[in-house]
Amino acid sequence: MTRLDPAALDRDGALEEARAKLTRTQLLGAGLTATGALLALPRRAWAAQLSKTDTDVLNYALSLEYLQAAFYTESERSKAITGKAGQAARTVGAVERAHVDAFLGLLGKKAIKRPRFDFQGVTEDKRAFLKTAVAFEDLAVAAYKGQAIRIESPAVVSAALGIHTVEARHAAWMRHLNGIQPAANAFDEPDSKQEVLKLVADTGFVVAAPRMKAKRKPGYTG
Amino acid sequence: MRRRATSALAIVLAAGLAAVALSRTGDPRERLAESDPRGALPPAAQPALAITAPRPLPAERHLTRWAPLRRSVVARARPAAGARRVTLLRRLTPEGTEHPVPVLGRAAGRDGRSWLRVRLPVLPNGTTGWIPRRAAGQYILIRHRLVIDRARLRLTLLRRGEPVFAARVGIGEDRWPTPAGEYLVRNRLHGYDSPMYGPVAFGTSARSPTLTDWPAGGFVGIHGTDRPDLIPGRVSHGCIRLRNADILRLAKLMPIGTPVTIR
Secondary structure, eight states, rough: OOOOOOOOOOOOSSSHHHHHHHHIIIIIIIIISSSSSTSSHHHHHHHHHHHHHHHHHHHHHHEEEEEHHHHHHHHHHHOOOOHHHHHHHHHHHHHHHHHHHHHHHGGGGGGGOOOEEEOOGGGGHHHHHHHHHHHHHHHHHHHHHHHHHHHHOOHHHHHHHHHHHHHHHHHHHHHHHSSSSSSSOOOOOOOOOOHHHHHHHHHHEEEEEOOOOOOOOOOOOO | HHHHHHHHHHHHHHHHHHHHHHHHHOOOOHHHHSTTTTTOOOOOOSSSOOOOOOOOOOOOOOOOEEEEEEEEEEEEEESSSSSSSEEEESBBTTTTTBBBBEEEEEETTTTTTEEEHHHHHHTTTEEEEEEEGGGBBBOOEEEEEEEEEEETTTTEEEEETEEEEEOOOOEETTTTTOOEEEEEEEEEEESSGGGGGEEEEEEEEEOOOSSSSSSGOOOEEOOSSSGGGGGEEEEESOEEEEOOHHHHHHHHEEEEEEEEEEE
């Protein structure tokens, strides 16, 4: 079973490129966003101020954001999901990519690399897409809820809640599109990190890099 | 008489309840202040993240994609299980690496399954076919393209349409021509002891139209050489030869799966 492995490789260097771009932006002085002791630090220095627990929680959240962003991005690129579902995929995808950018900006060099994903055609089939989208959004909502009490910094709690509510809106939207009651329960249950990672691993969507290099003599025409 | 008294009592009670309710729906700010009379609740914490605006996908003109095969699969002439068989694609290349196929398009078959149109590594070069989506793995996106100009004996690596590397090359002699067309870099071999291929060799999906009985299928490679004095020139059996310093530089820049245009 493939785990959502933080050490998984960045597929084509795009992540490194995005990170470098973010860093350049930060160096240009776009690092301050709000008040407070932590917030007064240049964004570049935030990663150093984060506690180990908060760094772990943020990287865990980032792994889920990678998953969601990759899912909607692949769906949009496939152009196979049209109509209201396609519109939702474009909108939600743009938000999930913004979440990834935000986590990368906050974590800096402590950010985990993007895993590789194989969605096995789910992004190209409307019914399968919506079903998976509901599962992902519900999972994200439960995952954020599950980590809320572990976070130590109020600023990080505030950030996580800001994303948690957006994920809940996404969940309701995808549920509605899939014909499921958006808000059926009076209370939602949290999911532990172990539960979430097991669910993600069970999908088989997180994969290793294909083996495209070999140490052997070529048999090409020469 | 009794009924009239009961009604009057009910009206009085309702009026009283309404008055109480109204008294509680006054200025919301006052009610909020009442909930925290000493101002004991702290202000809301500012978020640690700089949440940017949603980021739409940029339109990218130079994006191609490929996927490794999950299993050996028959490529068919149409997106249907009963369509004419074009060829059998094996999961591994003759070099033992995973087999990448360039994805050109997709379609839903009559059976409801998703199919991919892929370019096939068979003669005649340029042949395409359809495989079930589930036979292919993760999509891998590429922003590079390698262009081999046979007339100018020049190789150029592009990234997002911009040249990032260029070198003079050796190509096939007239009797063993390097075939024109659209192909893919399939794998990268290294650590072998064969000076004629230089330190690094890339395999492509191009096949020699003349050396059809060549061991391992007659695939065209891109590799170094032990005869740099012959470059540039029409000197090979169809492979694209570079000076060793150039192939090492190319190996640092070019990802597997890069599309190759030979013209």
